Amino acid sequence: MTEHTDSSSQVHSAAGVASADLQRLIEVGIALSAERNHDRLTELILLEAKAFANADGGTLYLVSDDGRSLAFKILRNDTLKTAMGGTTGTAIPFPALPLYNPQTGEPNHNNVATHVALNGQSINIEDAYTAQGFDFSGTKKFDAGTGYRSKSFLTIPLKNTHDEVIGVLQLINAQNDSGEVIAFSSTVQPLVEALASQAAVAIDNQRLLQAQRDLMDSFIKVLARAIDAKSPYTGGHCERVPVIAKMLARAACEQTEGPFADYQLSEDDWYELHLAAWLHDCGKVTTPEYVVDKATKLETIYDRIHEVRTRFEVMRRDAEIAMLRRQLAGEDAALCEQDFAEQVAALEADFAFIAESNIGGEFMAPDKVERCKQIAERTWTRYFDRTLGLSWEETQRLQAAPPPPAPAVEKLLEDRAEHIVGVYNRGELYNMCIQRGTLTNEERKVINDHIVLTQEMLRQLPFPKSLKRIPAIAGNHHEKIDGTGYPHGLTGDQMTVSDKIMAIADVFEALTAADRPYKTPKKVSECVKILNFMKKDRHIDADLFELFLTSGVHDEYAQSYLRPDQCDTVDVGQYVAPRPVAPPLS
Known part of the structure; x- marks a missing residue:
């Protein structure tokens, strides 16, 4: 009866151990599937495998991307108190193990780890010093130098769902309850192999997710660089704005007091902002280059100031011909020449005014607009048919208001029916009378609409839940704190910190850019001064502007990305109010 009871007890005990191991294996599997950090994942795999087998040490290798070697990923040894790789921050100094002979190309079966990687089968060695078929000279040399005794080895392949070996798990020196080194038992090996199988799937899934992320990153950067490449004047803008945005976001996360004391970004939040x-x-991919790059008022695909100058040339020549005809008719030569000189001086002055106004650098006062209209009334004679040599599309536009046959007297600057092209008004006088900058209202709307298109394009992408705000963050960088921005007229209360960060990053990059045709490169101090005006007008967030300066983001960016002649000193105290000092405790 006693014998039966003891036997039954042993069976129940063994069953209990097996159940506990199974439960632990399930828990480890759940933990592996939940871990998103690669270093923590690989470290967890090795530590759990060591615990299952009660091993003194272990190494996790991963197959290199080219499939030619096994790289050390994690190394642990309790007796030697060695911890390398993973989250330790300590690099593993050992070179990768070649899977193939570099000279002959033959598979490397001499090393047990490489053999397992090539063969895909587990190897359980009771004592490395007496084992046959594998070269343990490196192990023995290591032992001689450290006084350690490497004995039992359990080497297991990590196979993904396609039955491909992606790594190798090697455990060293199994121990019994007394701490004595023993062989890895036949009951432990299946558990470690099951763990290795789960680990391989977890690593492979993580690699697949990272590969998808890398692909997405690459695609997005290709798109952004293509947009920059469309315009030599905004090249690099899409690359530099993320730099400023992430610098400012990092500064906000580092705050321990003030308005950003509670501001933190998770890994997903950082990727979303990135x-x-x-x-x-991205909406600018649809914006015509000649609108984005419009450097002068008359510019379309080319600068039409050349046409206008030619008309002045014709008028001067006509004046000279008229003078000569008067002289041939017997009029006083000196009087004719004086009249001609006065006409030439007037033409030169008028053209100089038109040419200067075409640049559009400053506000065009009403009196200058009026003078432009007066100059536009000057006439010249056209002797050639301007309906010849045109595209089919332009010919169709001319049918609405056919030009008079040559010779025809025409105004120096005109707004013709054929100047209306789609949403654009290319009228010469209309464009010359732009009061600020070089863009018409229609062109400015087209450029502003790139924000709407950005949000519409991005909303069509199936972003996961953790990245759902990408369309909003990307498309809200022209919103203003006072609600006068676009496209939605959001107020500061309706904008997130990330939205406000993007607004400052976009403006600062544009102000500091040295590749714009319509402005000279500004010094950092000038750009900060403009940002300060925008803060006062409640166009950008005041707290973020202050952080932008006090954290030194403006200077950090300037030193890395701006020309040396732009990097002057900014008096931060001029823009940041001193914080109140707390009274001393009594």
């Missing part, structure tokens, strides 16, 4: 910053101008 993608949104790179995609913030």
